Amino acid sequence: MSNIHFEFNHDWLQILSVPFMHNAFIAGLCIALAAGVMGYFTIARHSTFAAHALAHIGLPGATGAVLLGLPVSLGLGIFALGGALVIGALGKKASQREIATGTVLAFATGLGLFFSRMSSSASQQMQAILFGSILTITDDQVLGFAIFDILLLAVMAVVYRPLLFSSLDEQVAQAKGVPIGVMNVLFMAIMAGVITIAVPAVGTLLIFALVVTPAATANILTSTPLRSMVLSSVLCLISIWGGLVLSAMFPAPRASSSSPSRRFSGSSPKVLRRYVITEKKTNYSLRVISISRDDPQTIVKSNKMTGL
Amino acid sequence: MAQQTQVERLQQIATSSDEPALVFEDAGIKRSERVIWQHGSFSIPSGSITAIVGTNGAGKTTMMKAELGLLPLYTGSLTVLGGPAGTTNHLIGYVPQNYASDIESNLTAEQSVLLGLTGTQFGIHPTTKAQRAQAREAMAFTGVDDKRHYRLSELSGGLRQRVAIAQALVSGPKLLMLDEPLANLDLAAQRETVHVLAKLNHEMGMTIQVVAHDLNMLLPILDGAVYLLDGHPHYAKMNEVLDADLLTHLYGTKVQVVTTPQGDMFVTPGPDEPDDVTPDIHKPSEVAGFHHHGKANPSANDTERRNVAFSGETPRHFEKVLSRAHHRSTRQTDKERKDINDANTEHKEPMQTDVEQSSKRQEGRR
Numbered sequence: 001m002s003n004i005h006f007e008f009n010h011d012w013l014q015i016l017s018v019p020f021m022h023n024a025f026i027a028g029l030c031i032a033l034a035a036g037v038m039g040y041f042t043i044a045r046h047s048t049f050a051a052h053a054l055a056h057i058g059l060p061g062a063t064g065a066v067l068l069g070l071p072v073s074l075g076l077g078i079f080a081l082g083g084a085l086v087i088g089a090l091g092k093k094a095s096q097r098e099i100a101t102g103t104v105l106a107f108a109t110g111l112g113l114f115f116s117r118m119s120s121s122a123s124q125q126m127q128a129i130l131f132g133s134i135l136t137i138t139d140d141q142v143l144g145f146a147i148f149d150i151l152l153l154a155v156m157a158v159v160y161r162p163l164l165f166s167s168l169d170e171q172v173a174q175a176k177g178v179p180i181g182v183m184n185v186l187f188m189a190i191m192a193g194v195i196t197i198a199v200p201a202v203g204t205l206l207i208f209a210l211v212v213t214p215a216a217t218a219n220i221l222t223s224t225p226l227r228s229m230v231l232s233s234v235l236c237l238i239s240i241w242g243g244l245v246l247s248a249m250f251p252a253p254r255a256s257s258s259s260p261s262r263r264f265s266g267s268s269p270k271v272l273r274r275y276v277i278t279e280k281k282t283n284y285s286l287r288v289i290s291i292s293r294d295d296p297q298t299i300v301k302s303n304k305m306t307g308l
Numbered sequence: 309m310a311q312q313t314q315v316e317r318l319q320q321i322a323t324s325s326d327e328p329a330l331v332f333e334d335a336g337i338k339r340s341e342r343v344i345w346q347h348g349s350f351s352i353p354s355g356s357i358t359a360i361v362g363t364n365g366a367g368k369t370t371m372m373k374a375e376l377g378l379l380p381l382y383t384g385s386l387t388v389l390g391g392p393a394g395t396t397n398h399l400i401g402y403v404p405q406n407y408a409s410d411i412e413s414n415l416t417a418e419q420s421v422l423l424g425l426t427g428t429q430f431g432i433h434p435t436t437k438a439q440r441a442q443a444r445e446a447m448a449f450t451g452v453d454d455k456r457h458y459r460l461s462e463l464s465g466g467l468r469q470r471v472a473i474a475q476a477l478v479s480g481p482k483l484l485m486l487d488e489p490l491a492n493l494d495l496a497a498q499r500e501t502v503h504v505l506a507k508l509n510h511e512m513g514m515t516i517q518v519v520a521h522d523l524n525m526l527l528p529i530l531d532g533a534v535y536l537l538d539g540h541p542h543y544a545k546m547n548e549v550l551d552a553d554l555l556t557h558l559y560g561t562k563v564q565v566v567t568t569p570q571g572d573m574f575v576t577p578g579p580d581e582p583d584d585v586t587p588d589i590h591k592p593s594e595v596a597g598f599h600h601h602g603k604a605n606p607s608a609n610d611t612e613r614r615n616v617a618f619s620g621e622t623p624r625h626f627e628k629v630l631s632r633a634h635h636r637s638t639r640q641t642d643k644e645r646k647d648i649n650d651a652n653t654e655h656k657e658p659m660q661t662d663v664e665q666s667s668k669r670q671e672g673r674r
Contacts (some may be wrong), residue, residue, distance in 0.1 A: 044413035157432050165427030169415065169422060172475070175376045175402040176428050219414045223459060228414055 012248040019245065020135055027137045028126030028240035030145035031210065034152055036233025039215025040225055041187060044167040048212045049098055050188070053105040054088050055195045057083035062129045062204070066122035067115050072129065073141070076199055080192035085106075088188030089181075106279045112204075132203035134240070145197050152190060159186060164225060193267040201212055201240060210236055327355045327390060329377065329483055329515040332541065334384035337367065344370050345536055346383065350543035354482075357509050357516045358543075362536030368519045369405070371534070371541060372485050376402060376519075389482055401476030405487040405519075407468060411460050415472045418456035421447055424475035446478040447471070450504050467495025473504060476584050483515045484508065490525055498525045505529060560577050 015021065042051050060081035065075025083104075112129075116122040128136070156163075166173040166183045174180045198210050214235035218228045328351035336346030344367035352358050360368045373379040375387060377394015389396040400425075415423075421443040447453045450470040452463075460468060469489055476484060486505075490498045506529045508514045520526055529559060532545045535554075644672075660671075 040413070040664070046410070048413060079577050084563070158430055161423065161429050164415075165423045168411070168415060168423060168427075169404060169407060171404040172402055172407075172424075172472075175400065176424075177395055177397055219412075223414055223416055225413070225415065240568055243458060247463060285337065 005097055007250070009249055009251050012245075015248040016245065020137075021248070021253040023137050023139065023142050024134045024244055027134060027145055028201065028244065029237060030142070030149045031198050032233050033149050034145075035193045035198055035236045036214060036218075036231075037156060037229050038191060039211050039232045039236075040229045041163060041167060042191065042211055043215050044217060044225075045187065047100055047187070047191070048208070049209050051191055051195065053101045053209055054080050054083050054087070054109075054188075054192055055204040056105045056112075057108045057206045058192075058195060058199065059116055059129065060108055062199070063112045063115035063122045063126065066125050072125065073144075073196055073200075076129075077192065077196040079108075080187070080195050081189060083235070084188035084192035085130055085185060088185035094286050099156060114210035118129065127250050129199065130203045130205050132199060132201050132206070134201045134244070136244055141200065148197055152193065155186075155190065159183070163187065177305060185286070210239070213237065309522070327354065327391060328352055329356070330517075331387040332384070333380050333386075334373070335386050335541075336383040337370055337379060338372065338382045339379070343539065345539050345541050348384070348541035350534070350541070352515070352517070352532070352534070352543060354515050355509070355513050356520070356531040359507065359523060359526055359527075359530050359533040360517060360536070361521075361523065362517045363535050366536035367541075369487055369537060371536070372402070372487055372517070372519060375485065376400065398479070399482045401473075401479065401481035401484045403469075403472045403476045403484070403486040403489060405491065407472035414459055414461075416451060416459050417447065417463065417467075417474075417611075418443055418557060420460055420471055421475045421478050424478040438613055443474075443478050446474040450474045451500065466493050466500060469493065469497070470504060473501070477508070483517065485517045487519045488521065489518060490522065502529060514527070532657055534588060561635060615667070 009015070042048055058076040060080025061075035061077070062072045063225050064079075065072050068075075087101075113126075116126040116129075162173070162178045163183055163186075165176070166180045170180050173183075181260075194211065195204075195207060198207060202210050215228070215232040217235055218232035222228045222231050330352040332348040332350050335348040337344050348464055360371055362368050370379060374381060375388055375393055376397060377388075377392070380391075388394075389399050418440075422439060424446075425439050425442060426433060426435065444453060444456070447456055450473050452470045452474060455463060455467055455471075458467075463471065468624065473484075473486070473489075484505075489501050489505075493501065502525050505518070506515055509516055509529065518526060522589075523530070525544075530546045532543060534541050534543050537554075568573040
């Protein structure tokens, strides 16, 4: 660790003002809102591990989509939704079956790796899928996130009380006439959507960082569900935006993080990485150039970061 | 004194209730192709407090779920508050076992009680002042008004139980059903819960049904009991159920009924059984098929028995036990029990013990 240097970048404001950073900020806002709202119910319904597993179930979908030349989000979304519907249909108890969930999680992760090894493009995107790459989010994706958020808020406003009631005690809610089966499937389906839009920010491995941890913190600090959701969203937003600002100020070996642990991960001490923004008329694209520390003139690898 | 109020209350119920709260007609229930209980034919009067008793696995919680329409009957019918089971759930308050014991959300007691009122509403409905007042009233009734801003996770088991009752009460039910409300509570909390139930029954005339293992705490307030025995549910008034032989049969272990000079009654486990005595124990799955006094085998004897069952009285199989107890207990117990037992057994000839044994064996074979 001693030969890693974080240098303060005096041009950080300039970096923050480039268009892909704008996209990252807006996407971060959308993701924070969705994750904050769903985080409360994820904890209330004891579904935190199921949420974590859903992201992993999405992994083979994501790498498989790259293999087939489809958008990553599409494959991820379809697999996560499929997994969500199965878990939801099995009932609330199923989301607490940790052994079965963990087994499926392991299988899905292995399958995801298998798909990624079958093509070089999938292999290149593996890290972005596992750990996220919020800087490569496109305008279209941001629009999709915004539409998802509006839908999410509309649906939640309608089902809020029955969902909360069934989270509190399923038997009582069922006796009073709440359709708990529908609530289960709906909750898991929304969860799949939230995971699909949160993966570009934190990847499939670190979904806990956005969906569960802020909500759990908010649960301790507030005493009503609504306040908890608002605070949880704010905490998510601070994490994502704070990560973006920090990574602009201190160009770390690997940036674009909402979770401090991520910034240290995945970088070899022998290699420095720099983000280079290349401009082609209107499109910005991002290159990660890895430079050998021993000989700074040598470019070890140059990867174009493509959007999820 | 206590006896007298009990009698008065029974009379009051008999005169005030126009229709029974629950009517079972030849009801039977299966779970994954296994018969839990069947041939349940009895009715429970409105305004009464009833216990559902039986061994573990006898189907007590299953009975509550059937009454709520959450589990379908495979035979017979079940009428709750004038409608088929499941159609009148808005008039029922249900308190499950271990309510919110593993809660991880930050809900306060008041929010939880409010959900009993608004939890089924889809759409955007801000909580009104009237709803808050209603929730406050229900919490005041169960004595947790001062705890309304506490989180459920901060409350003790007894207080959480009372929040659960308040949640069930807030929508103004006619029938309150509680599943093991006294389990895991200490003596003081048990007493408070029982006190709340008695108050609900007295002041609001609410019909109450309680699943219970330990009858002692509930004895002073109970009017009757549904006992799940040998795979059949039966309803009997309290003084009939409080019989050592029946309870021994019911729990599968030696039980004594102790009556103090003041008239209080206690149910206690008997002294350890000698090795050569086998208590009369059957698994529910074994005994569900013992005797079919239903439609399967309509002999003259069976028809008579079914008629007895339909009239809401104790079926003959248990009257054996009751009458046996009656012969012994008339010496020592109060007049009221004598009257009721006489009423039950007057049309039957007293049976000898050996006759009983053989008839039991016959039934076992059938």
